[in-house]
Amino acid sequence: MQQKHNLRLLYIAYSMLGFTVPIFDPLYPYFSTTFGIGFDKIGLVFFGGSLIAILSNIIAGRICDHYPFRRILLFSFLVTFFGFSLFAAYQSFFTLIATVLIVNIGYNFVWPGSYSAVFIDFNENYSEIYVSLDKFYYFSTLFGPLLISLLFYLKLSPRLIFIFLAAVFGIMYIVFYFTFRREEKRKYMKARLDIRISSSGRRENYKTASQASLAVSDLKNDENSREVISSGEDAIKTKVINTDLNNDELECSYTYKGFRTIFKKSTVLSAITLTLFACVMVGSSAWLTTYFTSFDVPIFISSIFVSIYWFFTFIGLQLISKVLKYFSEAKILFYGGLLSSVGLVFYGIVPNIYVKIIFIIMVAIGVSGIYPLAAAISVRENPQASATASGFTVAMGIAGSLIIQPLMGFVAEYFNKRNVPFVLLIICLLGTFVAFLLVKHFKEPVFSKKN
Numbered sequence: 001m002q003q004k005h006n007l008r009l010l011y012i013a014y015s016m017l018g019f020t021v022p023i024f025d026p027l028y029p030y031f032s033t034t035f036g037i038g039f040d041k042i043g044l045v046f047f048g049g050s051l052i053a054i055l056s057n058i059i060a061g062r063i064c065d066h067y068p069f070r071r072i073l074l075f076s077f078l079v080t081f082f083g084f085s086l087f088a089a090y091q092s093f094f095t096l097i098a099t100v101l102i103v104n105i106g107y108n109f110v111w112p113g114s115y116s117a118v119f120i121d122f123n124e125n126y127s128e129i130y131v132s133l134d135k136f137y138y139f140s141t142l143f144g145p146l147l148i149s150l151l152f153y154l155k156l157s158p159r160l161i162f163i164f165l166a167a168v169f170g171i172m173y174i175v176f177y178f179t180f181r182r183e184e185k186r187k188y189m190k191a192r193l194d195i196r197i198s199s200s201g202r203r204e205n206y207k208t209a210s211q212a213s214l215a216v217s218d219l220k221n222d223e224n225s226r227e228v229i230s231s232g233e234d235a236i237k238t239k240v241i242n243t244d245l246n247n248d249e250l251e252c253s254y255t256y257k258g259f260r261t262i263f264k265k266s267t268v269l270s271a272i273t274l275t276l277f278a279c280v281m282v283g284s285s286a287w288l289t290t291y292f293t294s295f296d297v298p299i300f301i302s303s304i305f306v307s308i309y310w311f312f313t314f315i316g317l318q319l320i321s322k323v324l325k326y327f328s329e330a331k332i333l334f335y336g337g338l339l340s341s342v343g344l345v346f347y348g349i350v351p352n353i354y355v356k357i358i359f360i361i362m363v364a365i366g367v368s369g370i371y372p373l374a375a376a377i378s379v380r381e382n383p384q385a386s387a388t389a390s391g392f393t394v395a396m397g398i399a400g401s402l403i404i405q406p407l408m409g410f411v412a413e414y415f416n417k418r419n420v421p422f423v424l425l426i427i428c429l430l431g432t433f434v435a436f437l438l439v440k441h442f443k444e445p446v447f448s449k450k451n
Contacts, residue, residue, distance in 0.1 A: 003121045007129070009180055010114055011136045013073070016172060017107050018140030020080075020165055022310060024100070025286040026148045026303040029293060030158060035093040039290065043409020046286075049100040050402035053108040054395040061112040061391015069113045070180050077173040080106030084166040091159060099162075106169075108398070111371075112391030119379045119386045126379070127324060130372035135317045138368065141310030149303035262382045262389045269438040271396035273333055274374040276431030278400025280340055281367045283424045284360060285309050286401075287408045294417040295353050305357060312361045316368025329373040330438045334446065337432030340366030344428055348421030363424075371397055377438075 028042050064072055083102030087095050114133065119126045151158055285306055292302040320332055327335070343362030350356055374397065375390045382389035404427075411419055439446055 006180055007118070007122070009176060010118075010133060013110060013172065013176075014114075014133045014137040015140040016168055017110060018137035018310075019144045020103075020107065020168075022141050022285060022306070023144040023148065023161060023165065026145050026289045026299060026306055027158060028286070028290055029299055031093075031096060034091075035096070037093060038409075038413050040406070040409045040413040043406040043412075045097055045100055046405040047402055048097070049104040050398050050405060052101050053104040053398040054402060056105050056108040057112055057391045057395035057398060059391075060109040061116075061388040061395075064113040064116055064387035064391070065385060069117045070176075072109050072113045073176055073180065074173060076106050076109040077169050077176065078106075079103075079109075081166055081169040081173060082106075084162050084169065088159060088162040088166050108394075111394045112387050115375045115379060115390035115394075116387030119383070119390075127329065127372070127376040128321060130376055131317055131321045131324065131369065134369070134372045135314055135321070138310055138314040138317055141313065142307040145303045145306035145310070149300045149307070152298075152300040152303070262378075262385055262392060264381055266381045266438065266441055267378050267389060267393070269434060269441060270330070270333075270374040270377040271393050273337075273431055273434045273438060274370050274393060274397040275400045275403070276427055276434060277333070277337065277340070277367045277370040278397040279404040279427045280344075280363065280400075280424050280431065281313075281370065282401045283404040283408050283420065283427070284344075284363050284367075286405070287412065287420055288360070290408075290412050291417055291420045292353065297353060305360070308357060309360055309364045312364040313368040316365035317372075319365065320369040320373070328439075328442065328444060329376050330435065330442055331444060331446070332369060333373055334432060334435040334439050336366040336369060337428060337435050338366070339363075341425060341428045341432055344421050344425040348418075348425065363428075 024046070028039065031037065031042055032039060060072060080103050083099050083106055086102065087099035115130065118129050118133070122129050147161060148158070151160065288306050288309060289299055289302040292305065293299075316336075323332060340363045343359045343366060345359075347356055347359040347363065350359065371394065374393050378389040378393040379386040407423065408420060411417070411423055436446065
């Protein structure tokens with residue numbers, strides 16, 4: 001089935017993005033030394049990259065509600081290819097700025113389209129698939145910093161990594177062009193999805209247009225059903241959205257009018273939770289090598305610590321995929337915040353650098369599921385605009401990078417680098433509190449399993 005084939009290709013795309021996105025993090029000290037700039041300026045560069053990423057996700061979400069996802073993917077890979085090619089060809093502080101901006105335009109078009117496409121085509125288990133996609137992403141994140149560590153250990157130029165990344169995205173463009181199902185010239189035949197949402201707003205079942213019409217026909221012939229429906233005693237709401245089922249290409253192509261309707265309380269709370277926890281995730285990983293320079297740990301060793309951090313985000317997602325059967329997404333966000341907060345306390349106060357790794361692992365596990373869990377809440381609450389809602393949510397997550405990068409750069413440049421964990425602790429506690437509000441919004445008991 002073409003949808004499953006395309007899903008497998010998405011797993012590959014997420015793996016490549018997982019390898020790529022954290023590749024800059026261990027290089028902050030290298031950029032500072034090579035280009036003669038302070039950490040505050042480096043923080044501002046990646047602040048700009050995060051700002052572009054936010055805009056890209058919002059724009060991509062709107063576009064993906066109107067155009068085939070295949071086009072979005074190919075555009076993403078092509079732009080990212082040119083971004084890395086620029087820095088591979090000529091390295092300077094100005095080309096670093098250009099590359100950060102270009103690649104953030106490129107690969108950030110993938111997220112909202114992927115979430116929406118999976119939600120439409122795999123509606124019975126989309127939360128689990130979101131987590132699975134992020135498993136591939138986070139497992140791959142450990143290899144990028146390891147490669148950086150190897151390059152520094154062998155005293156090779158980091159330029160090689162950017163040549164490699166340019167080649168990777170060039171190859172991905174070619175592979176997806178020929179293997180991701182081509183869009184055929186056709187008239188879009190609109191089908192309808194009957195979305196039945198329970199009175200709690202927590203779970204949905206989907207039917208294709210043919211199934212929905214049969215169900216409606218059966219109900220019309222059933223006198224008892226007419227009475228139940230008219231009285232509203234089944235407490236079931238029905239919403240109908242348009243989507244393109246004329247082909248089995250993994251894409252989002254239904255239309256949606258309006259943007260402001262996605263700003264429901266649950267969507268906003270999940271997005272704010274994601275923003276704050278994303279600050280913790282990015283701050284913990286991106287500034288890890290810089291933090292450990294205050295303990296005289298060389299980059300090639302601390303880069304290994306970064307890989308360990310990202311590997312345990314993968315382990316965290318493995319755990320989340322298991323506990324999703326027992327706890328809601330909101331509860332897992334809350335519990336993860338508690339775990340990360342405890343980890344950050346001891347990460348900051350324990351003097352031994354190797355014992356610190358144990359507690360940064362706790363942080364990694366705690367924040368590992370923030371993107372798929374928040375996205376699952378957003379698309380469930382906004383099924384008529386899943387790409388727009390997920391684009392907004394992911395953009396809010398990237399806003400965490402926008403906030404934390406200059407903040408950490410300022411702290412590292414003008415204050416003691418060893419204060420980094422305590423700044424992250426304050427932000428993590430705020431995120432945990434907002435996650436608590438999200439749980440209470442869904443009227444769930446905080447410390448019990450879901451029904």
